Amino acid sequence: MERNIAYIALFAALTAALGFIPIITLAFGVPITAQTLGVMLSGCILGSWRGGLASLLLIVLIALGVPLLAGGRGGLGLFFSPSGGFLIGWPIGAFVCGLIMEHFRKTHPFAIGLFASVIGGIIVVYIPGIFGMYLVLEQTLVHIIYSVMIFVPGDLIKAIISSLIIMLLCKYRPESVISRNG
Amino acid sequence: MLSLNSPIKTPYHNLPVVWKLAILSITTIIVYQLENHLILTALFLVLFLLKLIPGVDFFKLVIRNLTPIIPFMVIILLWHIFTGAIVQGMVLLVKFMIVICLANLVTMTSQLDDMIVLIEKLVKPLRKIGLDLSFLGLTFGLVIRSVPNLLEITRRLNFSWRSRSLKRPTWRLVFPLICFALDDADHVAEAIKARRSINS
Numbered sequence: 001m002e003r004n005i006a007y008i009a010l011f012a013a014l015t016a017a018l019g020f021i022p023i024i025t026l027a028f029g030v031p032i033t034a035q036t037l038g039v040m041l042s043g044c045i046l047g048s049w050r051g052g053l054a055s056l057l058l059i060v061l062i063a064l065g066v067p068l069l070a071g072g073r074g075g076l077g078l079f080f081s082p083s084g085g086f087l088i089g090w091p092i093g094a095f096v097c098g099l100i101m102e103h104f105r106k107t108h109p110f111a112i113g114l115f116a117s118v119i120g121g122i123i124v125v126y127i128p129g130i131f132g133m134y135l136v137l138e139q140t141l142v143h144i145i146y147s148v149m150i151f152v153p154g155d156l157i158k159a160i161i162s163s164l165i166i167m168l169l170c171k172y173r174p175e176s177v178i179s180r181n182g
Numbered sequence: 183m184l185s186l187n188s189p190i191k192t193p194y195h196n197l198p199v200v201w202k203l204a205i206l207s208i209t210t211i212i213v214y215q216l217e218n219h220l221i222l223t224a225l226f227l228v229l230f231l232l233k234l235i236p237g238v239d240f241f242k243l244v245i246r247n248l249t250p251i252i253p254f255m256v257i258i259l260l261w262h263i264f265t266g267a268i269v270q271g272m273v274l275l276v277k278f279m280i281v282i283c284l285a286n287l288v289t290m291t292s293q294l295d296d297m298i299v300l301i302e303k304l305v306k307p308l309r310k311i312g313l314d315l316s317f318l319g320l321t322f323g324l325v326i327r328s329v330p331n332l333l334e335i336t337r338r339l340n341f342s343w344r345s346r347s348l349k350r351p352t353w354r355l356v357f358p359l360i361c362f363a364l365d366d367a368d369h370v371a372e373a374i375k376a377r378r379s380i381n382s
Contacts, residue, residue, distance in 0.1 A: 006371035009321045013328035014363045018356070020333055034356075041360065061325055064297040065186040065289040068329065073250060075186050075289035077282040080210065081251065137258070138274055161353045168357055176364045 004050060007178070011042040011054035012061070019070035035070055036155060039090045040121035040162040043097025044113055045169065047179035052095030059087050085132015089125035096120035101179035109170040109177070113163030121162065122155045186289050188243055192236035194291035199300050202288045213280050222276045229283050247286055255279075298322055324370065328363075335362050 015038025043051035058068060067074040069087075078084060097120030104112045126148060133144045169177050188195075194202070209225075216222055233244050255275055262271020298319055305315040339358055343351040 002374040003367070003371040005317055005321055005374060006324070006367040009324035010328055010363045010367040010370065012321075012325045013332055014360065016325070016329045017332035017336060017359070020336075037356070041356075045360070057321055057325060060301070061322060064294055064301075064322075065292065066294065066326060067186055068325075071250065075247075075286055076206065077251075077285035077289065080278070080281045080285055082254070136278075138270070161356065165357050165360060169360070173361065173364070176361075 007046055008050055008054045011046055012058040014038055015058050016068035037158040037162055039094050040097055040117040043094035043120050044101050044116050044166050045177055047102055048095050048098035051098040052091045055094040056091040082133045082136050086129035089128040093120045093125035096124045098179050105180045110163045110167040113166035114159055117159035117162040188290040190240045192291055199292045199296045206284055206288050209284055210281050213277050226276055226280050229280055
C-alpha cells in the first residue's frame, strides 16, 4: 500500500517536472512538452492502474490550481481550452500503456515499450484530445485530425525515448519495471 | 510550490468552493448552448465587472494569469478570418473568454486546502463500497513536495553533464532522473510505513 502511494505520487511529480523542460507552442495553442513522455513512462513502468492513477493525480492537482502543467500553468480553465481533451486522455493513455506492458511481459522491452507508448501514449491520448477540440473549436473532425497531425512526429520521438528508457531500466534495474514484474 | 490562488483577498474567497464549482458547471453548459450575440456579450461584460470589483491589483493579476491563452485566441481568430467565418469565430471567442475567465476566477479565489477538503468529502462515500481514499491528502502533499525536489535534481544532473561534455544533455537526463525518482519512492514508502506504524 505505502509503496503504491509513493510510486503513484513520485511519477505524478516526475511527469510534472518533465514539463519544465523547454516547450514549443504550435498551432491552436497546444504546446509540445515532455510531459506526455512522463505519461508514457508512468504507464509502461508502473503498470496499468498505478500508471493511470499517477496521471489522474496530476490532472486533479492541475484542476485544483497547482501550476504543474508545462510552463507553470494550472487551474480549471485549462479543461475548457482546446488541450483539455488531451489532459483527460492522459490517465486513460497511461492505463493502456501499462495494460499492454503487463500482457506482453516476455516480449523485448524496446519493442513492447515502443508499441505500448504509441498505442497508449499517442493514439489513446489523441482520441479524447481530438474529441475535445471538436467540441470546443466547432470545426469538422477531418479539419481537427489534420491539424493535430503536426504533433505526431514529436510524439513518435517521445515514444522512442520512452522505449529506450524502458530498455535501459530492464537491463540495469529490472526490479523497477513493476509492469513486467508485478 | 505555489498555487495559482490570488494573494489579494476578494469577496469571492468567502463563497463556498462547492457553490463556485456549481456556478462554473452551470454557466459552461448554458454558454455553449447560446448563440445570441447580445446575451453572450452581456455575460462577458458582467464577468469583466466581477473581476474589476475587487480592485485594480486583482484585475492585473487576472490579466497576467490569462496572458498565456492570448496567442491561441489570436490563432483561432485568424483561422476563422482565413476560412471566411468571422462572425462564427467571434462568437466562439466570446464563449471561450466567458468560460475560461470564470474558471480562472474560481481557481484564483479558492484555496487549495478547501479544494482538497471538497475532493476528500466527495470520495468519502466510496468507503461504503470498500474503497478507502483517506490517503488522498497525503498523495497531494507528496506530489507538491516532490516536484521542486526533482527539478533541483534535474538542475544538478544538467550541471554535471555540462561539466563533462560540450553537447547538450537532451533526453539523456531522463534516465538518471527516473532512477532518482524510483529510489526516492522507495524511501518515501518506508517513511509512510514508519509513520503509520507510529500512529496506529
